Amino acid sequence: MTADWDPGDLIEVFKALGNPARLQIMQWLKDPETSFAAYEPIADRRSVGVCVTHIQAKSGLAQSTVSSYMSTLERAGLVRPTRVGKWTHYRRDEERLAELARMIGDAL
Numbered sequence: 001m002t003a004d005w006d007p008g009d010l011i012e013v014f015k016a017l018g019n020p021a022r023l024q025i026m027q028w029l030k031d032p033e034t035s036f037a038a039y040e041p042i043a044d045r046r047s048v049g050v051c052v053t054h055i056q057a058k059s060g061l062a063q064s065t066v067s068s069y070m071s072t073l074e075r076a077g078l079v080r081p082t083r084v085g086k087w088t089h090y091r092r093d094e095e096r097l098a099e100l101a102r103m104i105g106d107a108l
Contacts, residue, residue: 021065
């Protein structure tokens with residue numbers, strides 16, 4: 001295991017990804033240009049991520065639900081938020097995801 005992860009971290013990741021909607025959001029964020037092509041970007045999706053309002057619109061979920069889901073993904077270390085004006089944008093933490101994949105491969 002790497003020094004940055006402990007068993008509690010891994011449990012949080014699996015809990016976060018155990019929800020179908022959160023898992024779908026992570027899949028969408030893997031290719032934000034394609035997944036959110038129907039929405040006019042507020043900022044560069046590759047560098048700052050996807051606006052939470054676009055995630056909410058695409059998912060069809062309530063704003064409060066999407067905010068809660070994104071907070072869960074952030075606490076698990078899977079996404080990073082960036083404020084652009086009054087909007088929060090989210091992108092996957094690819095470095096952390098690669099580290100997680102290595103850890104799972106080594107530990108499990």
